[in-house]
Amino acid sequence: MTPDDILEKLTDVFRDIFDDDTLTLTRETMAQNIEEWDSLNQIKLILGCEKEFEIRLKPRRINALQNIGEMVDHLSELLN
Amino acid sequence: MKKESVDMNRPHERLVSYLDSVPFPWVEGTDIDRAAKRLVKDSEALSLVGPEIAVQVLSTFLTDYLINHLVLMFARRGMRANIRCDEYGVLATAILDESHDIHTSPPDLFLILLSHRDLRFCPSLNADPETGKKAIVEEAAFWASLLSRLPAPAVQLSFDTPRLRPLGELDGFIPGGVTYHARGVNRELATNLPAFSTLVDAESLAQTVGLHNWHDPHVYNLCKQPFSFTALPHVADALSAAAIGLLGKARKVLVLDLDNTLWGGVVGDDGLEHIELGPETPEGEPFTTFQRYLLGLKRRGIVLAVCSKNHDEIARQPFRKHRAMILHETDIACFAANFDDKPTNLVQIAESLNVGVDALVFVDDNPVERALVRQELPEVLTIELPDNPALFATALDAARVFPLSRLTEDDMRRTDSYVSRAVTARAMESVSDMDGFLAGLEAQAIIEPVGPDNIDRIAQLLAKTNQFKLNPKVFSTSELTERKDDVIALRLVDSLQDYGIVAVAVLNPVLELDNTLVIENWVMSCRVFSRRLEYVMHDLVSERAAQARVGSIRLRYVASGRNGLVSNLLLTLGFCEVKNNDIWEAQTFLPNTAGDATRHLPAHHMTVVRSSD
Numbered sequence: 075m076t077p078d079d080i081l082e083k084l085t086d087v088f089r090d091i092f093d094d095d096t097l098t099l100t101r102e103t104m105a106q107n108i109e110e111w112d113s114l115n116q117i118k119l120i121l122g123c124e125k126e127f128e129i130r131l132k133p134r135r136i137n138a139l140q141n142i143g144e145m146v147d148h149l150s151e152l153l154n
Numbered sequence: 155m156k157k158e159s160v161d162m163n164r165p166h167e168r169l170v171s172y173l174d175s176v177p178f179p180w181v182e183g184t185d186i187d188r189a190a191k192r193l194v195k196d197s198e199a200l201s202l203v204g205p206e207i208a209v210q211v212l213s214t215f216l217t218d219y220l221i222n223h224l225v226l227m228f229a230r231r232g233m234r235a236n237i238r239c240d241e242y243g244v245l246a247t248a249i250l251d252e253s254h255d256i257h258t259s260p261p262d263l264f265l266i267l268l269s270h271r272d273l274r275f276c277p278s279l280n281a282d283p284e285t286g287k288k289a290i291v292e293e294a295a296f297w298a299s300l301l302s303r304l305p306a307p308a309v310q311l312s313f314d315t316p317r318l319r320p321l322g323e324l325d326g327f328i329p330g331g332v333t334y335h336a337r338g339v340n341r342e343l344a345t346n347l348p349a350f351s352t353l354v355d356a357e358s359l360a361q362t363v364g365l366h367n368w369h370d371p372h373v374y375n376l377c378k379q380p381f382s383f384t385a386l387p388h389v390a391d392a393l394s395a396a397a398i399g400l401l402g403k404a405r406k407v408l409v410l411d412l413d414n415t416l417w418g419g420v421v422g423d424d425g426l427e428h429i430e431l432g433p434e435t436p437e438g439e440p441f442t443t444f445q446r447y448l449l450g451l452k453r454r455g456i457v458l459a460v461c462s463k464n465h466d467e468i469a470r471q472p473f474r475k476h477r478a479m480i481l482h483e484t485d486i487a488c489f490a491a492n493f494d495d496k497p498t499n500l501v502q503i504a505e506s507l508n509v510g511v512d513a514l515v516f517v518d519d520n521p522v523e524r525a526l527v528r529q530e531l532p533e534v535l536t537i538e539l540p541d542n543p544a545l546f547a548t549a550l551d552a553a554r555v556f557p558l559s560r561l562t563e564d565d566m567r568r569t570d571s572y573v574s575r576a577v578t579a580r581a582m583e584s585v586s587d588m589d590g591f592l593a594g595l596e597a598q599a600i601i602e603p604v605g606p607d608n609i610d611r612i613a614q615l616l617a618k619t620n621q622f623k624l625n626p627k628v629f630s631t632s633e634l635t636e637r638k639d640d641v642i643a644l645r646l647v648d649s650l651q652d653y654g655i656v657a658v659a660v661l662n663p664v665l666e667l668d669n670t671l672v673i674e675n676w677v678m679s680c681r682v683f684s685r686r687l688e689y690v691m692h693d694l695v696s697e698r699a700a701q702a703r704v705g706s707i708r709l710r711y712v713a714s715g716r717n718g719l720v721s722n723l724l725l726t727l728g729f730c731e732v733k734n735n736d737i738w739e740a741q742t743f744l745p746n747t748a749g750d751a752t753r754h755l756p757a758h759h760m761t762v763v764r765s766s767d
Binding site: 120133 | 188191192218219372373376377383
């Protein structure tokens with residue numbers, strides 16, 4: 075799966091969880107850029123990604139990531 | 155029939171779209187999460203929901219995800235829930251600490267959420283039955299004692315059963331099993347629940363979604379929620395339904411279509427012999443099952459009515475002549491078969507049963523009829539019946555529209571009372587002499603002493619009555635038991651039937667310095683309106699006041715929007731409002747003495763007696 079594919083799928087997950095079809099993600103996007111991205115939604119994002127990418131994630135690792143770019147890189151490592 | 159384009163600029167339309175997306179009952183695959191999220195974020199739409207209720211969640215686990223669903227589920231039932239949930243894990247300390255917020259500024263309702271992980275008296279694996287029983291009793295007593303300290307009505311989630319069973323099949327069958335212990339505790343707790351609490355059966359919820367769908371260890375590890383996200387809407391729905399029942403706001407009447415709802419086919423077209431009903435055929439069996447379920451509802455106090463587009467005589471034929479009919483004419487309190495539109499009929503059914511339109515649940519196989527009722531009478535709860543009749547009963551059951559927190563004798567007798575009243579109403583039409591008619595009923599008003607056999611009914615009447623009620627003040631059963639000498643409970647019996655306890659007044663025994671007897675609250679069931687029982691109660695209260703040599707009677711009347719008829723009565727009885735502050739006073743007189751302000755009241759034609767036990 076290419077990083078672009080990953081970003082696209084990730085965007086689907088975010089759009090579903092934040093109920094916003096216009097939401098766009100860039101590599102620079104961070105938690106503070108999305109208003110409702112709190113610890114409760116973080117858990118939902120982890121679960122959503124696990125389902126979408128069919129993998130298991132480690133919360134400690136995910137919570138340490140700084141932005142979407144790092145998330146895409148991390149997922150890319152796990153998937154390839 | 156759904157409108158394709160909803161004007162999203164209008165909050166009311168948005169609210170309707172959120173609520174309509176989760177019908178009664180909803181089907182699997184409905185995106186409840188989306189509806190919940192949107193409603194919670196839309197404060198304009200939320201503000202239109204209805205009366206507000208302050209809800210405090212106390213739990214031993216994370217409930218943050220439950221909140222949105224709770225708001226939606228309360229909104230579907232017409233209440234705007236304002237939910238407080240503190241940090242989880244402080245449940246016991248909050249309840250035991252009298253200075254905690256929950257005691258100093260109590261909510262309208264508590265939701266107490268526990269899981270089997272909170273069981274603290276589980277016996278050892280090899281415990282004998284005696285030890286097991288003791289552990290169950292101790293555990294139930296612990297939780298009942300906590301619950302009894304709550305200063306407001308409470309809905310508690312019962313203990314679920316664990317997914318892990320080291321004892322295998324024995325976990326549910328021997329005293330050392332956690333499953334055995336949990337089930338025993340739930341039963342024991344249910345028997346000893348404090349007044350104004352009720353349980354939601356977590357085991358049944360788990361069965362509804364499937365135990366492997368209820369437990370989700372991955373979710374529990376991530377966020378300490380002891381059930382899956384699949385289970386979440388069911389938990390929220392069951393809790394809100396139970397709360398509605400506990401607060402006395404459950405709907406009371408089920409209005410049924412006939413053709414293709416109570417039997418297969420159209421009796422007017424197919425003829426009596428060709429309608430599908432009865433256990434012999436796959437076509438008839440589902441309707442038999444459905445009727446049996448409806449009869450069960452009727453037996454526990456739900457009033458059944460019929461609303462059918464048929465000639466009256468033809469519609470009644472199956473009830474009278476079809477040998478597979480389970481419901482009889484006498485099970486139906488109000489029978490409306492005609493060719494008027496259903497919304498008009500529903501309004502008239504509500505009127506003749508003396509209830510609000512918002513007390514009705516409507517069941518009809520025809521989606522066009524359902525859509526019309528939804529549109530014209532949104533206060534009526536219209537069940538989304540599936541196409542397959544085999545699923546009618548399960549759909550109605552799953553909708554949770556008739557929550558019940560206590561089953562009382564009066565629940566069991568309710569339809570008889572309505573049917574009898576319908577008969578009475580007809581008889582009255584042809585009797586121009588009301589006094590002669592009332593005298594002919596040979597009614598007795600029986601003063602019942604407060605005791606363990608009627609305390610539930612008395613508390614229920616004080617809590618649930620809406621129309622004849624002075625003010626919102628409620629009383630717990632323990633308070634009523636302690637203050638039984640202050641309580642006047644009246645039972646009405648006449649030649650038609652025994653209505654049970656139908657009127658209660660609670661007096662304040664402390665005679666204020668200004669020489670007044672205070673009625674703290676006074677309720678009367680709408681089933682006995684126009685029987686003049688209120689004059690009997692007034693006489694009894696006046697007697698008390700006169701015996702205590704007290705010069706006047708005082709009460710507090712707060713108009714609730716539903717109890718308007720009380721203000722007329724108060725004027726008739728000689729009360730007048732003091733200073734526009736809801737306080738009303740009247741002079742005391744023994745009935746029929748000189749100076750009796752009420753001697754112009756019509757006679758009530760009842761014999762007043764004290765209960766002989």
